[in-house]
Amino acid sequence: MLPQDRREFLKLSGMAGVAFASALFPGQPTSAQAADFHFIQFSDTHWGYKGPANPDAEHTLEKAVATVNALPNQPDFIVFTGDLTHTTDDAAERRARMRRFREIVSALRVKDVRFMPGEHDAALDKGEAYKEFFGAPYYTFDHKGVHFIALDNVSDPAAKLGDEQLTWLAADLKQRNAEDRIVVLTHRPLFDLMPSWDWTTADGAKAIELLMPYRNVVVFYGHIHQEHHQNTGHIAHHAAKSLIFALPAPGSQPKRAPLQYDAASPGQGLGVRDVAMAPTAKLTEIGVAGA
Amino acid sequence: MQRRVFLLAAAVTAASAAKLVQAGTNETPISAKKFEFHPAEVHLKLGQPAILVLTSEDRIHGFKVPDLGLRAEIVPGQETRLALTPDKAGRIVFLCDVFCGDGHEEMEGILIVEA
Numbered sequence: 001m002l003p004q005d006r007r008e009f010l011k012l013s014g015m016a017g018v019a020f021a022s023a024l025f026p027g028q029p030t031s032a033q034a035a036d037f038h039f040i041q042f043s044d045t046h047w048g049y050k051g052p053a054n055p056d057a058e059h060t061l062e063k064a065v066a067t068v069n070a071l072p073n074q075p076d077f078i079v080f081t082g083d084l085t086h087t088t089d090d091a092a093e094r095r096a097r098m099r100r101f102r103e104i105v106s107a108l109r110v111k112d113v114r115f116m117p118g119e120h121d122a123a124l125d126k127g128e129a130y131k132e133f134f135g136a137p138y139y140t141f142d143h144k145g146v147h148f149i150a151l152d153n154v155s156d157p158a159a160k161l162g163d164e165q166l167t168w169l170a171a172d173l174k175q176r177n178a179e180d181r182i183v184v185l186t187h188r189p190l191f192d193l194m195p196s197w198d199w200t201t202a203d204g205a206k207a208i209e210l211l212m213p214y215r216n217v218v219v220f221y222g223h224i225h226q227e228h229h230q231n232t233g234h235i236a237h238h239a240a241k242s243l244i245f246a247l248p249a250p251g252s253q254p255k256r257a258p259l260q261y262d263a264a265s266p267g268q269g270l271g272v273r274d275v276a277m278a279p280t281a282k283l284t285e286i287g288v289a290g291a
Numbered sequence: 292m293q294r295r296v297f298l299l300a301a302a303v304t305a306a307s308a309a310k311l312v313q314a315g316t317n318e319t320p321i322s323a324k325k326f327e328f329h330p331a332e333v334h335l336k337l338g339q340p341a342i343l344v345l346t347s348e349d350r351i352h353g354f355k356v357p358d359l360g361l362r363a364e365i366v367p368g369q370e371t372r373l374a375l376t377p378d379k380a381g382r383i384v385f386l387c388d389v390f391c392g393d394g395h396e397e398m399e400g401i402l403i404v405e406a
Contacts, residue, residue: 087393123390157390158353158364195357196384198396256396 036278037076037144040068040110043187043222043272044242046120047104048097049086053245053258056266060291061104064243064272067289069109075274076143078110081222081240082118082154082187084134091125098133114141118187118223119154127155138165140172146277147176150185153201159188160202170210183277184211184219189239191232194250199224208232224250225258226269227285238283241271267291317341323365323387324348326394335377337406345371353389356402364389377404 042064049057068078085097098121105113115134122130127137137152149172153161161169176182184190190204201207211217217235225242226249245258246269262268267288274284317336321343322329335341345354347365354373355362363371377383387398 087390087395089392119390124392154390157351158388159390195355196386198355198386198388202388255399 036276038073038274038276038278039143040071040075040078041081041220041240041273041275042068042078042105042243043081043240044083044118044225044244045080045101046083046086046242046244047101048088048093049244053261054266055261055263056291057244060243060267060270060288061101062107063290064270064288065105065107067286068272069107070289071274071286074110076110077112077114078108079114079150079185079220080105080116081185081220082116083120083222083242084115084118085121086244087120087124089124091129094121094125094129095132098129102133114148114150114185116150116185116187117152117154119157119159122152122155123157126157127152130155138168144277146181146183148183148185151190151207153186153188153190153204158202159198159200161204161207166203166206166210169207173210173214176214178213178215180214180216181277182211182214182217184217186219186221188223189221189237190219191230191237193224193228193230193239194256197250197256199250199256208235211235220273220275227273238273240273241269241285243270243272243288246270318344320344320346321354321400322346322348323352323354323398325350325391326387326398328354328385328387328398328400331400332403333400334403334405335375337377337380337404340374340376343373343375345373350391351389352387352391352398354385355388356383356385358383362388377402380404380406 045061047061054060084101088094117127117130117137130137137155139150141148151161152165153159156162188201189199190201190207193199212233219235219237222240224239225247226239227241228239230237247256247258259269270291271285271287274286276282319333319341345363345365347367350367352365354365359375361373363373365371381404383402385400385402387395
């Protein structure tokens with residue numbers, strides 16, 4: 001596994017972000033069959049978190065919604081790759097947080113919004129409350145010729161996809177051609193990014209094995225609260241920033257404790273991502289206005 | 292009634308596994324509760340067979356030692372015995388890998404293998 005070439009980063013003018021120019025689909029880098037479109041990835045909003053890593057936690061999500069609503073080129077749809085809410089042992093409070101989260105994001109101008117659980121949402125009750133509010137924890141959808149697969153590697157508290165979901169994934173992939181464009185959405189990394197920090201999926205290698213025969217697969221995930229790009233073979237895995245606090249680079253310090261909040265730069269390390277699905281596909285990291 | 296679970300580490304050789312059943316193998320109890328292991332620092336001797344005796348005071352926790360390829364679940368009311376023979380000196384992280392609540396991310400400890 002090799003980190004992707006960082007030289008491919010390009011500064012964008014006019015946007016509070018950095019673009020990662022990447023052939024998202026290595027099998028078809030310049031011959032897109034689908035119409036161009038873009039979507040926004042939100043991740044790790046942790047609604048309900050209270051702590052020193054983000055004293056502005058009550059407002060960060062609303063600011064992110066406003067930032068995306070202000071984009072001149074609105075996305076076709078928006079995905080949330082898990083940890084919508086911060087965990088709590090209190091089942092009633094868990095539901096209250098999900099309800100309030102849903103109210104806040106209902107202000108998004110784009111109404112096609114896809115949710116996924118993180119372990120903070122789903123691991124303590126095996127996804128029971130999550131499903132009440134947001135529906136199935138794993139599913140597929142298609143958009144302009146691209147097949148999207150949302151996987152759930154968090155409802156099992158031991159961070160497994162499980163045999164049932166892997167069987168479902170295998171059956172879905174059997175309906176694809178080797179050249180089809182496939183986007184996989186997960187919360188945790190499917191590969192062993194940093195097992196000693198629990199940045200892995202127990203049986204993620206089985207999912208990657210199922211995906212390997214397909215030449216145009218890209219994975220977007222969250223969980224690690226930072227931008228990160230790594231390949232397993234031809235499959236690129238892109239981690240997103242969070243909207244609550246940043247975590248350290250893998251292995252850069254002894255513990256995976258949140259990076260210290262900087263009052264002079266409160267939004268540092270936070271943001272959303274724009275993913276342009278086109279022959280000149282690129283990822284653009286967008287900071288949160290006012291955060 | 293307690294159920295005793297033996298998990299033989301992949302790193303344990305056949306010869307050292309045989310030694311494990313002999314009396315005198317070092318046993319180290321480690322208890323788990325939200326969100327800590329006690330003790331969080333465990334000292335082992337290089338090349339000396341050891342058994343970690345894992346128990347939980349509250350709920351199911353995980354016990355994972357990624358660098359040794361070891362993993363077990365710790366179920367309240369049960370004793371999980373994890374055998375290993377350290378073959379390299381140094382500090383080896385262990386952690387809970389069963390999400391257990393707000394604080395789970397800090398639930399970890401370290402095996403210190405001394406030459």
